[in-house]
Amino acid sequence: MLIFPAIATIASSSLSHPSHQILDVQEILHTTKTQLFDHEILESDQSRDGMQWKLNLFHRDKLSEHHRDHRHLVKARLNRDVKRVATLNSRIKQAAGGGVEPFEVEDFGSEVVSGMQQGSGEYFVRIGVGSPPQSQYMVVDSGSDVVWVQCLPCKQCYQQSDPLFDPANSNSFMAVSCESTVCEHAETAVGCRGHGGGRWCGYKVSYGDGSYTKGTLALETLTFGNTFIQKVAIGCGHRNQGLFVGAAGLLGIGGGSMSLVSQLGGASGGAFSYCLVSRGTSSPGSLEFGRESLPTDSAVWVPLLQNLKVPTFYYVGLSGLGVGGVQVSIPEPIFKLSDMGHGGVVMDTGTAVTRLPTVAYTTFRDAFIDQTTNLPRARPVSIFDTCYNLDGFVAVQVPTVSFYFTGGPVLTLPARNYLIPVDDMGTFCFAFAPTSSGLSIIGNIQQEGIQISFDSTNGLVGFGPNVC
Template sequence: MPSTQFLLQQTMVMVLLLSLLTSIIISPASSATSPSLTPLSHPRFQQFNVKETISGTKLKPTTVPEHFDQHLENKTESEGKWKLKLFHRDKISSFNGSHHHRSRFNARMKRDEKRVAYITRRLSGGGAAGSHGGGRSYETEAFGSDVVSGMDQGSGEYFIRIGVGSPPRSQYVVIDSGSDIVWVQCQPCSECYRQSDPVFNPAESASYSGVSCSSAVCNRLENAGCHEGRCRYEVSYGDGSYTMGTLALETLTFGRTVIRNVAIGCGHKNQGMFVGAAGLLGLGGGYMSFVGQLGGQTGGAFSYCLVSRGTGSSGSLEFGREALPVGAAWVPLIHNPRAPSFYYVGLSGLGVGGIRVAISEDIFQLTDFGDGGVVMDTGTAVTRLPTSAYEAFRDAFLAQTTNLPRASGVSIFDACYNLYGFLSVRVPTVSFYFSGGPILTLPARNILIPVDDVGTFCFAFAASRTGLSIIGNIQQEGIQISVDVSNEFVGFGPNVC
């Protein structure tokens, strides 16, 4: 008869295997518009590797190739599809600013607060995000917000390297799913923030062409300026940040793929907290985003994998309909006319330990006035939930982790644990219940975030001061996420990063 110790060892092995197999579980309901996956029972618990996660807080900057062509994820590009490596800013030594995890954590939380405040401001005014119905107006505030928002408002989390101009000049740009503009700093630069690469000089590019004042693009801008026949923009904010420059058409190079006549902002005077990248690649749902401009060439589709913290691998950003994976669980995109840049999804509930938390589905609804709802955002780190939903969700998690030693709250977090000395711990699963049936169960590392390098972890969710919910990049890490703008769906999985 097997000994008790042997049975315990066998049980631990089975638990670890189960945690590996169920770290990401997507169980969609069968429907005409959603691919059918084999339903999986919801695991109640999974193992969280404390030691490995703490080890990941020790910064090991990625060696990043200098030339954009070296940033291809693979060398077998096919027509209509190209794939780029994606890096978190903490992995790039010139951007991280500090080798101490607590300092990086505090800086990230400050950026996150600014980002959430920025999104809230954009959604609080009737026209702040512009109106894209009928004649597709394009308002100055939306244009200016997008131009400045990228890094000044805290979205500078994930970077890719592209070529700008002809011949192409390598530049780091931030990707931002909530912005509708592509922009870079340009010479002559009377006032520019410090960036890692030389500032782009349009005079050295054979493909640069300023947009005329009479063009349709310029006419979409309210209060657009005109200088020597070229369309100018000038946007300022109460916090002192601003950008001024020329609207232009330029060639962008992604690996070996060349995209001509992309409308970009060429900023000659910029001020703000911009952390070192040359500019921003807007991936939002609006008319002027990179995805919107290239709808015909990419089919309005892209897919990304955000690099997981503490790993040596890079993430990826892929464009084209071929980037959409077979077997993903698809959730309908919800359109908010007040905020066409943002990708809204229908969330119906939350689960902890395989049990649905008692939260009214109405809390997550987008109202007819464009209030509330649930936004997927690459620029926000920590998922925000309306206060009543967050508190019920948090309390359900705390009730199932009474065996873990608690720690004092840190920053925006009020549910923290002292896991010093633990190799791994068992934690309840956390799931998002989407409208229509799909259920996304998160990996354990997307639930608890290390706030220092000695074992303090916090529940990686926070309360929202408004009715808006935001699914942040910590919860998206390691999961393949696909956006089909043309058919209005967001897909989860089936691949992991």
């Protein structure tokens, strides 16, 4: 059977869309077996070109624990994912409800090669902290605004891949005083530490799963390759709890004022892009800052929506979903962000599996099942209720799956972004899940292999044109 490469396609809603794709079962199963033995830690290829910084992105499985087989690996991922989604819903519910401390959770961001077991990200980058730079793996998280790292002296720290950051060995470390405007405007500040003239701004970031970091707010130099970024506000964590396996801390790239993107200010022009490579591949993805990272043509741009209750998250307008090149009948208000901050659709790098409100999910899933009656079914697995037994198949033809964004653009996903292997024996599942919450989340499985660009200055998110 001829195998065609499956890539994302983006088009206007007025155009016809492909109805089917080829899923290369044999090739995908091969990667699930080889990735278990591929735990080499790669150094980040960091570079700067003009006002553009580029970092390699690694999936957390490069750093975290080994698993006996692919089934156990998937189980661990889905357990993390359930906690992550619960955390996001808890944050938004608390903020929208106007309760006390509505925005304490994760106000310093992190992402790329994920080190946090309990819902804090799936991807890591490698950067230098301090002067001279001490290399650290940091979780990149588009759903966070705080930059923080575990610090010596450490009263309570989890295990990480690199030696703990020691401020005493950094010539550029400067604790933020209580009188500083940085302390005054930091959402995570929780008062002062110390006495007399040595009173420093304390911080605390709590996560919905019970993990947290707290310590001293500081200004420090971060290094991306040969580029030094001075006076970045970071949390120096002396007490840290949670299963943050591997990573030294968090690199927040959310939409809030304390995120790395916001702190870079004019240097990055409020712009960054990332490309998440497919699970199991040995090559890294990329994270780039600066307006030069934005595509100049061929990308499709969608307006970003702002939730004033929780400015961290990147919301997009979604008008519907498609199966087999046809839009499924789902009322558009299901995906609407309300004036009170409820509902809406968030793009999140830390969530793996896309979540949809139950009514939308059921209609969407049933449409997919109706067009896959030729494929043998398998038992449900964890949060996946629609699975197939593709053992013995080289490749299969499957209906396309598409996101219909408000305003017309349609993103048709590669087949491997919605039918994923959950074991080594040929069981593939439909990689979406229902949620009783009104919040929809576009997860990183659906984002893989697509260049995604954020232009915060102009309030836009772009898809393509490059693939990775």
